Amino acid sequence: MPSTQSLISTDIDYERPGLQNGTLRVPYSHDRSAYGHIPIPITVLKGGDGPTVLLTGGNHGDEYEGPVALMKLIRRLPSMSIKGRLIVVPALNFPAFINGSRTSPIDRGNLNRVFPGARNGHITEMIAHYADTELFPRADVVIDLHAGGASFNHLPTVLAAPPADISRSAEYRRLVQAFAAPQTMLMDLLGEDRTYGAAVERHGKLFLCGEFGGYAACDPDGVAIVEDGLRRVLHTLGVTPDDRPPAPRHDTRWLKVEGARHYVFASRAGVAEPVFGLGDQVKKDQLAARVFDPYAPWSEPQEIRFAGDGVVVCMRSFARVEPGDCIAVLAADAQWQ
Structure with a gap:
């Protein structure tokens, strides 16, 4: 039988205690680099017993508030004591992020429309496949951070996808309320099953995402909302018990696209x-x-x-x-x- 293991390799040992900075190495053989790879930065911090939280940004490469907030979090990790594990990938679609474009400049792939990806696919499909087979299975909670990108501006909004398992609804709502975004919008995928969120849902993991700005700019208010929200969520999960996150500044407004x-x-x-x-x-x-x-x-x-x-x-x-x-x-x- 053909292998289903990802062709993407890494120098990260997900089970090793402590802090690791490394890369996901996406094979990329092209005219100017026959044996090359694309290095996607990743940081992992593993402490005592606790949940694993996967934090990603740069699903689209022209959305900056999430990646900047995650890069700032990475800078704080050496001084943090946690219970559980944090896996942080500030720019998952790294070619698009470096290019400042929604889609990859290599294959025009929209990472948020190719899940579950393909082991032997184009670059964007390979990244999706790695996330689906290596990152999502390891996580208990997944948070993916977006913005409107170059073509849109978006009110700062958490996009909530209540779990299919009703018994986890209260736990999920607690995380949404801890993030305390100015708006919380209930998601309806309308049958679209190629997204990052749909893939996480298939794995049965708790999932939050959000939109925190736009215009391909880096809005300081959007970054602050993300930073403060993540601190409260991680504290609520028990990952950062010693942290004293700021109190919520917003009484979230519940919304739904109809x-x-x-x-x-x-x-x-x-x-x-x-x-x-x-x-x-x-x-x-x-x-x-x-x-x-x-x-x-x-x-x-x-x-x-x-x-x-x-x-x-x-x-x-x-x-x-x-x-x-x-x-x-x-x-x-x-x-x-």
């Missing part, structure tokens, strides 16, 4: 003028945007209207649009079931 009525798409190419701001409360049939035709500036712009009520949680940063481009995402107030 299908197609909460998405605003362009149906014509042109230049879009939004008639709303991030965080605005909007109504059904309210004007959302005007799309102007640069080739016929004298013509009437197309008017796009909201299809439902809600708060604007995400808005496009690029004014130039093509048919099918998402201009905004709304969410409605919700309650934890």
